[in-house]
Amino acid sequence: MLDGAVSVTARDAPLLQNVWDGIRERSGVRTAPLLGACVAFSFHVLLSALFLGLDVLGPRVPWITRYRIHGKPVNLRVWFCCLARISWKYALCVLPLSACMGYTETRFGFAQHERLVTATAAPSLLVACTECFSCLLVFDTFFFLVHYTVHRNPWLFRIFHQSHHVNTHPFALMALDSSIVELVSQQVLAVWSTVVVGCHPVSEILFHLLNIWLSVEDHCGYDFPWALHRILPCFGGAPFHQAHHQRVTGNYAPYFTHWDLIFGTRINT
Ligand SMILES: [Zn+2]
Ligand SMILES: [Zn+2]
Numbered sequence: 001m002l003d004g005a006v007s008v009t010a011r012d013a014p015l016l017q018n019v020w021d022g023i024r025e026r027s028g029v030r031t032a033p034l035l036g037a038c039v040a041f042s043f044h045v046l047l048s049a050l051f052l053g054l055d056v057l058g059p060r061v062p063w064i065t066r067y068r069i070h071g072k073p074v075n076l077r078v079w080f081c082c083l084a085r086i087s088w089k090y091a092l093c094v095l096p097l098s099a100c101m102g103y104t105e106t107r108f109g110f111a112q113h114e115r116l117v118t119a120t121a122a123p124s125l126l127v128a129c130t131e132c133f134s135c136l137l138v139f140d141t142f143f144f145l146v147h148y149t150v151h152r153n154p155w156l157f158r159i160f161h162q163s164h165h166v167n168t169h170p171f172a173l174m175a176l177d178s179s180i181v182e183l184v185s186q187q188v189l190a191v192w193s194t195v196v197v198g199c200h201p202v203s204e205i206l207f208h209l210l211n212i213w214l215s216v217e218d219h220c221g222y223d224f225p226w227a228l229h230r231i232l233p234c235f236g237g238a239p240f241h242q243a244h245h246q247r248v249t250g251n252y253a254p255y256f257t258h259w260d261l262i263f264g265t266r267i268n269t
Helices: 002-012 014-025 027-031 035-057 062-066 076-108 111-118 125-152 154-165 172-176 180-197 201-219 237-247 258-263
Strands: none
Touching: 014 201, 035 076, 035 172, 035 201, 076 172, 076 180, 125 154, 125 180, 125 201, 125 258, 154 180, 172 201, 180 201, 201 237
16 A cells, blocks of 8 residues: 555645644654654643533534534533543553654564654545554454443453443543553554554554544543534434443444444434
8 A cells, every 4th residue: 555655645645745744854853752642642642621611612603502412512611531540540650651663663663663664655535544544443342342342341341441431521631531441452453453554654653643632532521513423323422422321231332333233233313
């Protein structure tokens, strides 16, 4: 897939090529093991802060409230407690583990790292979108299987997933409010998805950013007309995942709806 992308890239995706050249020229950026996890965490908090801004503005701006799925916005104390909880889990465990995984990948020259070193051309826009979508499908499948399993086993649910279900009315930041085991496993599943697809590093970066955006949107508590599930009916979106949080059952896939339809676990939003 990578070779096919090389011949057309500079012509039809100069933006991606510029981004990729910038990354390749900075060898420190390429090899910094903590950078990816830090950027991902910051991106997630930044997106969540935007939705917190909507929550604060909601009472003064009626059109915002019109799109809320449930009436009660998160209060600032709950939001900052959640931020503190997530931050120590990242500082204590997720970031050090990400550094270890990054170091291992660099040290032993795993396939994804080799691509990072040898790929001179960025993928075409079409290839990047196709690889991104494929990664989402694979990640959605992995996530569905794990999520379905932990909900079926009370012991696994208690140690692995219960902390994510503390709030029945989700807010954007709590997409990361999970046990350390769950946070790490989600990162591993995301990386495995890119390995299964064998995508270009640029597509991998785009997939990770899209994955963060979609997980924030799943928990944001708003159903805006421009949300992805309104444009692509194969996505469940915030109402789909909100129903999972309210009933603590069904709608186990994070993004797409097909696995819940196939397994008969789809619940109404
Ligand atoms: Zn959730
Ligand atoms: Zn769940």
